[in-house]
Amino acid sequence: MSAEFATSRMETAPASTGARLLDLAERHRVLLAGIFLLVFPLVLPFHALAIVILTYGLYALGFNLLFGYLGLLSFGHAALFGGGAYLCGISLVHFGAPWWLGILAGTLGGVLIATLIGSLAIRTRGIYFAMVTLALAQCVYYLFYQAVDWTGGENGLRLPSVTAISPFGIPLNFVDPLTRYYVVAAFVFASLFFLSRILASPFGAVIEGIRENEARARACGYDVTRTRLVAFVLSGAFCGLAGALQALHLAIVPVEMLAIETSGLAVMMCLLGGMGTFFGPFVGAAVFLILENLVSVYTVHWQLVVGVVFIVCVLFFPRGIWGSILHWSRR
């Protein structure tokens, strides 16, 4: 053991208080998320808004797994989100399924569509991957758009409104916005827990390795193509679940959920909040939707204002809001 490469620096410098706090937050991120989900409706009294922040945040979380952690930019995630919503809706409308089966159908729908799109798109990368996912998502859009008997076509699919649910025998009034919020929050919490497990697992290390250096990951013995597909399918499960929750909340699945704008929304929320960070997608979703709600009170041109905010963020804070906070406190 004679070889010691010349070096002056030994261990890394001691961390600052802020960094130590953040490290602590990182280690207990699921607990932290749970506390936040509990108090969030007290901070934001518009419960309907709080619910969509969670559903879109969950959608962006699914996208982030692929984009932020694996480094694949998909422009077709609307197919997973909208597909999940439609499959949840169809199971309720056409098969009279209970709400929980609708959520299961939506999640599995996301998995199924992700498997189909993924197995075709995963061989390409970069701009080609973005374009192939976009094209396939457009196919899904037209499929659902044309199947009027099943989906209601351009009018969207109206769901029977779910009024009372009783998970584990506990009767809950699903019409009450706060109760509904906590039901959605429970699913989001479970998703965050699951994501945290994925990221901490050997698989989580592999996807980050592939993002960092594909050739090296391959030389280590990893089947990069298969790993990508598995990540895409996991992403589909999160997005499908988000879509199903959204469908139950809105009691309608508008066909726009499958549109290209919805795919763009995931990219935007993810970049705004901070790609490749645990809380970034939710921060991005919250900032985007709160801005949208605030600005649209004053002007119909709210998209212009949100657009400017987005551009400023991307230009001056390329790490996103949460990503920048993490970065500054670690310096």
Added chain:
Amino acid sequence: MSAPSSDVILRTERVGRSFGKFVALKDVSAEFRRGALTSIIGPNGAGKSTYFNLLSGSLAPSTGKVTFEGKDVTGLPQHRFAHLGIAKSFQITNVFPQLTVRENVRIAAQALKTRFDIWRPRAAMTEFIETADELLRTVGLWHRRGELASALAHGEQRALEIGMALASRPRLLLLDEPTAGMSPEETRTMMDLIVRLASERTVILVEHKMKLVMGICDRLLVLHHGELLAEGTPDEIRRNETVKRVYLGQREH
């Protein structure tokens, strides 16, 4: 450091590779002995890197056959090679830059023993962390384990790469110009490391600088213009007239 037996670990039969009309490598047949340290040398453009890439699975040969331990491995996907017991380091430094030094090796160490494992926490899988630490000591980087790989000096990154290659416990280690771009000091450390590694496993080394490998390797393969020019012990190569002619007029580095 002599080979314990004349057992052949890797064999190429008339392998060739062309890129469009350009023939980079033509009909190279060679045998690599188990336990030996073999160097592939030759002037610039001799086809060394192409040959290396065929041996390591980065490229599939256009013609011919590669067999490892008697098994045909021609055209197998790259990731299969690590599973077979062949590991390599790249000519251009190739690590996971934004991950820590230890995590780089740890990822390499878990590669053959986990498969889409999305549930168990990797921090609890201590065997991979132990393997990583042991290998970091071997390549002399243990004291820098907590730093990002991108913060390492060039020579250290090359050493890290070798640590990663060793993580799969390969029976055959392939190194592509491991001292490229290194200072004389770094080069010496690296050559010491290679000699140490070669005492425990088969090593094949591509090197541009003939002088560097003459003293340490058991056998040499000389490539020139994409063809095998000579093969033998360092002494035989040194006496070989054809090799002398090829290297003559060309400045030794």
